[in-house]
Amino acid sequence: MATPKQIETNACVSAEEGLTRAFSLLGKRWSGVVLGSFGSGPAGFRELSRAVGGVSDSVLSDRLSELTRAGLIARTVDEGPPVAVSYELTEAGRALLPALHQLSAWAEEHLPPQS
Template identity: 60%
Template sequence: MSEQVQHDARACDGALARAFGFLGKRWNGILLATLGSGPAGFSELRRAVAGISDSVLSDRLAELCGAGLVHRTVHEGPPVAVVYELSDSGRALTPALRELTTWARENLPADRCARESA
């Protein structure tokens, strides 16, 4: 007779923990949401995501590509151009990111966040 495994009803789902561990890393979710509007080059992403440094942008894009959420395509020039775009897995996140955006607008007003961080 096999033992039944008892699960704590309050235990966090491992997949959800992995998702927030990855998406909660600063800039990852923002970059995915930005690429949800369509492919973009490095400079375009840097302009779209205020406050991100070139080195962090490069690291995050490499991480997103490594996770299979973003594709990096090099177009031979001249001039050579590198374009980033969501993969099928990255596009699958778009509805969830839209829902999070809507929720944040309704429940985390920008002025309240500014007051709380001051």
């Protein structure tokens, strides 16, 4: 059995560097929700805006840019006319989906509904 001194010294552990990096990106409002809103193929800005719901166009644009720079989303421009931009999860973005689904299931079970 652990002594009170042992429990006290093990009360916290240093945050893992990978977890810190992940939450510096995914901890921003809407980032995880945007990623979790992708289906199996490319989506346009309006489709994503409707799927996420509640996010402003400027914030959605910022998040898409950040997630693209991070390599989780690929941005494709079809020169048209008219010019069309679509977004799609990269392999790294798709690899994150199981973790996002687990977070969603955890929230459903353990967090109170938002009003």
